[in-house]
Amino acid sequence: MKAFTIQEINNVLLGEIVGNYTAKITAPEQLEVATNTEISFIGNKKYEKLWHDSKAGVAVVNQDIAIEPGENRAFIKVKNADLAMSQVLELFAPPTPVFKINIHPTAVIDETAIIGAGAKIGANSYIGPNVSIGENCTIYPNVTILDESTIGKNTVIWPGAVIRERCHVGAHCILHPNAVIGADGFGFRPCPEKGLVKIPQIGNVIIGNGVEIGANSCVDRGKFSSTVLGDGCKIDNLVQIGHNSKLGRFCIMAGNSGLAGSVTLGNGVIIGGSASIKDHTTIGDGAIIGAGSGVAGDVEAGKTMLGYPAVEARDALRQWATLKRLTNNPNK
Template sequence: MPDPRFFEDLGPITLGELAGLAGAELAQADAGRRSVRAVAILSQAQDHTVTFLSDRKHAEGLDGLKAAGCFVQAKDADLLPEGCPALVTGNPQGAYALAAKRLHRARAIAAGPLISPEAELEDGVELAPGVVIGAGARIGRGTRIGANTTIGPGVAIGRDCLISANVSIQCALIGDRVKILAGAAIGEAGFGATVGPKGLIDIPQLGRAILQDGVTIGANSCVDRGAFDDTVVGENTKIDNMVQIAHNVRVGRNCVMAAHTGISGSVTIGDGAQLGGRVGIADHINVGAGARLGAASGVMKDVPAGETWGGFPARPMRVWLRETAWLNQKASRRNGAGE
């Protein structure tokens, strides 16, 4: 279930109604009265949730599945275990997105005082002019919050943190001694879209952003909340200005990232990794502990622990430098001399 501190529960709805809403055909008509309260990914599905399978390569996630129903293409319906009704559709992910929109809604700051009376602030919290704090937010002792910063409903911020001006924090859990510099956005919806009945639709982002103790986030950087799982930045990691961290990314402890780095969704970065400026990492890549990526590297495959890579596409640094030197030598020859 999405964290109720951040998302409203709009259910329940019957499985039959949900099938109609999502444009799916319920293969077992007698299951139409089942009650559904939430959406979930395969690994977290329960008997009151609906899930989806978009690719047979994820079929191992169906073992022991106890969901109330599963959106699936007709050719894959036979993969579902007994007791899990198939919701047959040509676009399972799109149907899942419509179901998620019907069952969940991100909590918003209500009209009223800038500081909600339902927020909890420990002694010694300092608020600059224009700070907005939503209901259920909790802020620890000694934390300072800059002008015009917005703290969304349910957000938890630890002690002795520094939150600068014009920061936006939503759907986030933040540890102690965290620094978030001006203009950063934490916990906003990550990028996800799929085809709907009338064109592209957004896929609701129902996870959280978690910043552990001692993290620094630079000015105008973005840490998106997870699509369903969490986006996590590990203890004492230091992130420069204008860095993008997408949904479901897992960053280890004591990592450093220089400016203009872009991390795509579901990337895992090990402890102590170092990323130069303007590094780009494709989705679902693993960067091993202690790995180093040179400035402007374009990482398209997994990087082993402790190795130094560079170039585009990124490869071991010695290989890249040797190839670059060879190309430079060829290009600098006069009118083909020496050939």
Template sequence: MKKFSVHEICTHLHGITDGKTSAMVSSAGSPETAQPYQITFLGNKKFERLWPKSKALVAVVDKNSVLDPGPGRALIKVDSVELAMCRVLELFRPVAVRFENNIHHSAVIHKSAEIGSQTKIGAGVYVGAGCILEHNVTIYPNVTVLDGCFIGSGTVIWPGTVIRENCRIGLRTIIHSNAVIGADGFGFVKCPVEGLVKVPHIGNVVIGDDVEIGAAVCIDRAKFASTVIGNSCKIDNLVQIGHNCIVGEHCIIAGNSGLAGSVKLGRGVVIGGGSSIKDHVTIGDGATVGGGSGVISDVCAGDTVLGYPALKATVTLKHWASIKEKK
């Protein structure tokens, strides 16, 4: 079990200690449920009121907090409680799943595939012809990487993921369980003889560096050219991204959202959970789509839209208020 003194944690956070305790911290907890061996986090005033009744040994608080640590307990004052929480949780992160051998004997790797140094490949993995896996890639059991794929250094792919042919994954990317990268796009053309004719999708998916893709996410390959996910994007579980979408750098897409084909997101766009974006819509840099919204037309850079159909948030909120007044 990992244990740290308050001094060690404070030094790690570049914080200031208020109060004194010699006890060791062995995990983290919420203010209401924390035990005397745990650290907790009080990010704003509404949480600070919980401190007197909390059993936590130490709390991370804003640098301007006037809380009293109390006897035998301590506060660590920092510039950003949320960022400090990330740093502390990293300290207590469990040891990564251990590989007995770098490449499990049951993995099937085509003879033409190139595998970099210190790359780890788990049981039941398939790596197809012409694939390139750079150094220090980690592929957990039962992942499929089909022919011609490239996976950059430091990338981690969790169990059950399927990466279809000719897709490219950047550096230090994390793909969680059961994601599907590069499935066919959803496209059919009406035909008087055959009914619906499937549109071949001969492009691929290109994912940038430092991207995180949640569990059961589906990112479809392009009809031609590439579906692109920019550097440092964070995509939550159960998100659908259609063919030929272009997602700019540093975008956040929350769970159960869907982007239809050929949607373009600028840099730093935030899509709230359960939102739907119509095909060929462009959402400008820094725009925000509120949760559960349906976007059917372009959104200007920096705007916040909300509702179904989505309008500027100020307009939607006025509509909702007027409906409430009529009731």
């Protein structure tokens, strides 16, 4: 079991130790359930009140904390407790699953595939013709990578993920279990003779560097060209990204949200959980779409939108306040 002194942890965080704590720290834990050998964090002043009843021996806190740690307890003061706590979690992270051999004998690898130095491929994975896998990639069991796809170096693909033909995944990406890259876009047209005719989806998906895609999420291939995710995008579990959508750099999409076809997101856009975005919509840089919102038109850069249909946040809050008053006072 890993254990560190407070000074060893602070050597990583480079913060200021306040108080006195001499025991070894055995694990990180949330404030309400931590024991006296565990470290927690206070990322907002409104949670200061929880420290008194917490049993945590140490907390990583923001510099503006107003309380004292108390006897035989300590704080590590930092500029950003949330970011610092991510470093603490890295210190205590258990090892990832072990590969006894780099290429499992049950993996099926086409003779034309190129496998980079140090790459690991797990049991029952399939690597198709003309696939290129970069250096030090980790492909866990039961992954499928179809013809002419490319995977950048140091990318990790967890079990059950599927990368369909001609799709390209950048370096330092993470694809979680059962993520699907390059499924057909949802395209059908009415036909008097056949009912609905499937529109062929002949494009692909291009994913930038440092992208993370959650479990059971799907990025559809383009109808004509490419569905594109820019560098650093973070996609939660159970997210749908429709064909020919274009995401800028460092976009975030929370669980159960979805983009219809040909949606464009600028850089740094945040899409809340269960939000839905209409096809051919453009959302500008830094815009925020609140959870559960439905966006039916373009959104200017920097705007925050709420509601269904989504309107600017201040307008939505005003509408909700008015509705609440009418509900509470039906005669007025």
